[in-house]
Amino acid sequence: MIPVNDALPPGLYIVATPIGNLSDLSARAIDVLRHANAIAVEDSRVTATLLRHIGAKVQMIRYDDHVGDAVRPQLLERMANEVIALVSDAGTPLISDPGYKLVREARERGVLVTTIPGPCAAIAALTLAGLPTNRFLFEGFLPSKAKARDDAIAELAPIKATLVFYESGPRLVAALDALALGLGNREAAVAREISKRFEECQTGLLSALATHYTAHPARGEIVIVVGPPDAESLRPKGADLDEMLRTAMVDHPMSKAIRLVAKQSGVDKDELTARAEAIRQAE
Structure with a gap:
């Protein structure tokens, strides 16, 4: 049987890491990384620098979009009895980084999932x-x-x-x-x-x-x-306004169609009246 980590309950720990200054790593993040049984990482070279900074030696397992499907089952199995940390190269995991499938499947299995918040670019x-x-x-x-x-x-x-x-x-x-x-x-x-x-x-x-x-x-x-x-930039203009008027005039008299489009678009009724008359003359 895999030994249980005495310092932390087993599960998945989502750990935010610095986006630049290594001093931004929180005390709680340091504690989790030091006591983890393994860390799921994007690039072991990047995370190794962080681990050296905090004086920790922990097994690193590559986890990214290329190997995620193959590695995920073993990570899920281990986190039932061990502390598994998830980090990205920089910042908060899952923000433009892989990881949401691991979190989702851990929750489906009833595994503890917690986050150690921190930097996000x-x-x-x-x-x-x-x-x-x-x-x-x-x-x-x-x-x-x-x-x-x-x-x-x-x-x-x-x-x-x-x-x-x-x-x-x-x-x-x-x-x-x-x-x-x-x-x-x-x-x-x-x-x-x-x-x-x-x-x-x-x-x-x-x-x-x-x-x-x-x-x-x-x-x-x-x-x-x-x-x-x-x-002003959101107000419809030109052909879009004409199309709105044409659509409204199918089911309503011109005067009511103008009121409806004015309310929808914020465009002045005088401009809409001129457009509506032009549309009616052309058709």
Whole structure:
């Protein structure tokens, strides 16, 4: 029988690790990592540096998208009697990192699952950006191919929330250009090297940020934070307004259709009246 760890009850411990400064590792995280029977890691070289920092020697088991299905059964079996920690290379596990299937199946088996909260690059960037935080959407990494990226951005355009993306240095300028084109030239921030010596958070319009990073290429892990759309940018225009009027005029007299569309769109009734009369004359 596998021996039970006396310091902690067996189960799955989701441990947030530093995103830069190793001193950000919490006392509770250190205790769990030191007493774990094994740690599920993305890259053993990265986690080995962290373990050396806290003076711990613990078995590491690779767990990522490539080997997760093969490794998951043995991890689940072990955590019934042992302390298994789950970490990512940096920050909070499961945030743009593998792990949710392990958590889900551990819960299905009735295994203890607990989290040791700590650093998260997305949240840290939000605190630096100076943009609204009452409502935000974390989108992770945008697709690498231009068409898929543009389609993803188009879906996000009408969302009334601050948007948060992860990005890499070589793709940063292209991402900023695509965001400016697809979302409009919104206020934004680019945060990088968070909690490290050369921490940086540049703020400004998306187009200005793209210009800045064209001249000053960025390295490292990057978070892009984009402010929500203003009311004017969300109002339908041109062909969209005409289509709304046509649809409303199918079932209602023109005057009522104009009132309905004005309420839905926030567009002035005089503009809608002119459009509705043009539509009726053309048809």
